[in-house]
Amino acid sequence: MMQLTWQQTKKAKSFITHFLLGLWALVCLFPIYWVLITSFKLPIAVFQGPKYFPWIDFKPTLDAWNFLLTGSTSAAVYRSWANSAILATSSAAIAVIIGAMAGYALTRFRFYWRGLKWKNNDIAFFIISQRMLPAVVVILPYLIMFNFLKLIDTHLGMILAYTVFNLPFAVWILRDFFAGLPVDLEESALIDGANRFQAFRSIVLPLAAPGLIATFLFCLVFTWNDYLFALMLTFSKASTLPMFIAGEGTQSYGPQWWYLSALSLLSIAPMILISLLVERFIRRGLVVGAIK
């Protein structure tokens, strides 16, 4: 009898747990579902009040997508998408390479800076603290510096800005990752006559591939999603997708939900794909270990 009631409470608990989890999954997915169906709506299906199910309470069309991909703004859409992709991939790649070197150095060598009595941990903390400060504090001087160096609204300027923005995160994560890698292999390579760079390139980097990929993906997401840097340092040639999205909505004719939904999906869809990839790395505790 005791056994049975215990079984019953366990079952009830499990039911409540799954119910709550399901509810939150719905909360997570509904907005994404909404932007997806809205991109297939005609203006009338938007203005008549909310319509939830394609084919049942509204007739889906490709009008918004047609306009987005072939209409009068399509050239600007492609350009900002390409800019976002170029800036995000290149700055993430550079941040990962440079960050991997620093992360490696901070785990394999012992530094000591007499001026401030800083050791490795202090240097690492100094680097990550750069990520904590409000970006607007450095962007205002960038405006003047970039203006002076003719880097405003250029890919090079934006790649530099984003690389420095991502670098502290990359160093922090990768330092933790290298700390968990065994040193035996690289040491035997060093004894066999390889120099540090050879050992780093041919032994350490391949071993660290999962960490490098995960860090690259996170930096890619941060850059792809940025709005503030792009808003303040670009205006046309190097402007990005979030700028285009925000710009379209402040038009005087008011937001056109169907068109903006399709546009938002261009920005969101790649991130949804990446979140499927990234989840695996988070499960390994990679990122979380570094936060502690």
Place this chain on the structure above:
Amino acid sequence: MGGSAPRMLTVEETPTTKKDRAASYAFLMPTVILILILSIFPLFFSLGLSFMSWDLSRLEGGVRFIGLQNFATLFSDGRFWNDAKNTVYFVGGAVALQYFLGLGLALLLNQEIHFRRFFRVIFLMPMMLTPAAVGYLGRMLFNESMGPINDIIKHLGLPVVPWLSNSRMAMPTLILLDTWEWVPFITIVLLAGLQSLPPEVFESATVDGANDWQILRYIMFPMLAPVSITVILIRALEAFKLFDIVVVMTGGGPGTATETVTMYAYTVGMRSGNLGYASTIAYSLLVMVIVFSMIFLNSLRGRAAAAEG
């Protein structure tokens, strides 16, 4: 060592690292140099700017040292204090809500559940999405006449909510949207924290007759404290910078009910072209962030010391 030339950064000379000194510089220096040029230098530049009148709208004679005048302006600037209040309100509301929701979800995910992978992937998604697009999502969903949220509320027979048009409601709405996007971050970190706790502790507490609530309140919660502090701090520091989702969802409105400090610095710097005063505003945000971190960490340290003593 008195006669040796002072070195900026030295590598401690142990047998294994002696020959590596050149390599160790080469590995670390690219990062250090980039950060010095593009992070530390701008930080001082910005501080300098905050004592200047640097007006982009005037080509000549636009740059002038004006001492503390920008700071005097700041203190009597009602719009700045309004925005500072908004920012603090947002940080407090958003981080508190996100922490408890995130803790709840982490506890649920930490049970024996079916479809674990599915839930984890779905729960992670919102934080990966472009904030500018999330701002739009919020604008559509919370739209009072065409949005689904008020429609669903109406169907449930409840009174509709003026999510975005009421100046008292706009900030809570913004907090809800930000919570949707950022609860995932707190959830994954706390979940990893929970999974790293030793299971024996909970087993022995159960044997001793502790119920679930007691285990949570007196064992798990204190053991999670270090992870909680870190995750709250990271989230709060990010929340202070709030910009993109507000710009798109409310544009700071109604009026200035949801305008943040970063938005004001942007408006002053880019729209009015007054880079000196914009830097003063930006620096005040930096000071807010630093003061918050110090108070937060000190009060926790004090409490931890009191608990031990």
